[in-house]
Amino acid sequence: MKKYFLALAVGSLLIAIPVAYGTAAEQNMSASEVNNRSAQTEVINNTVNIDKVMEKDSELTGAQFINMLASEGILIDILHLDNDKQVTIKDAAVSMVSIMQAKGINLTPFTNQRKEIDPVEVLNDFGILDTSKFPSADNPLDSKTSANMVKNLSIIINAKADNQNCYGVNYIITPEANGQHNIELLWGRKSSSGYAIKIEETVVEDDILYVKYSTSEPQTGSAYLTVITYPSDAITISMEDIPSKVVLVKSK
Known part of the structure; x- marks a missing residue:
């Protein structure tokens, strides 16, 4: 919500009166609600060039991570990430596993035994992230790692036979x-x-x-x-x- 100021000259004094513009709903929203709404709009409207992102090495917020997924045509409507909070490797793994399940991918295709799914382990097994290179899944996710993960997930989701997974296969x-x-x-x-x-x-x-x-x-x-x-x-x-x-x- 933007605010503009109307200047009135009263005698020798210049008085600035704040005037609010926007819809009635926007005027009644708190500052945090406005910021969150703006972030969500940015997720929908912005596109991300992953190759450009990989040139940088910075930690990601939820909104930026979702933008990366959307840029590869990967569904994001099932994700529940805080737009402004930094994403960890574990957060990204949970999100990607949810996407894989929504796409009908069996996370344990070679066993009939039911077991608890470790999202980070799934990414390792499916060639999305070589977890041996990362000491802790609770570490913040950087932009280069995220870009590689999104590309590797896209290989599976979008059936890209010519692209190598994180192990070069x-x-x-x-x-x-x-x-x-x-x-x-x-x-x-x-x-x-x-x-x-x-x-x-x-x-x-x-x-x-x-x-x-x-x-x-x-x-x-x-x-x-x-x-x-x-x-x-x-x-x-x-x-x-x-x-x-x-x-x-x-x-x-």
Whole structure:
């Protein structure tokens, strides 16, 4: 709510009288309500260039984090974050897990046992955030980390096969004859023969293909060829059609 001043000349005195403009509802709102409403409007109207955000390294508020999600076309209407409060890694994880569940993604596709979901662990398993690089989930979320997390979530939500997850893994799925499909996982360029990736298990559920995989790296004391390699693994599975999404799940 903006305030303007009407100046009146009375004799030799100049008197400033505050005059309020705006709707009746705005005039009756408290300052905190006005600020919160403005922040929510900013979330709806603003767009975020994630590549630009990644050039910075600052802590994020709830409104800024929601803006990032919206810029990638990810639904935000189910989120409940304080617009002005700094977001922690755990806050972001809880929000992203809620989005994944709303999109019908099974967070435990390879187990029939019911267990309590750890949102931060889910992000680690689904290639959204390598949690080994962060000592505490209660730390404030910085803009670069958030931008990477949002991009990695978008890979899952928007089925971006060509994009690598936080571990540098992506997939190619190719239809073959008689309802067969070839699924290949790629781990990018590596510096020796000591790197390997393996598909361990697959399951199709509600038109989503879940692929469980593991990776291995050079071990100290072992001998490897110092050559450029491109680790990959592929299997053939039976499916009538290419699934709407392929979700990669890293083995423990």
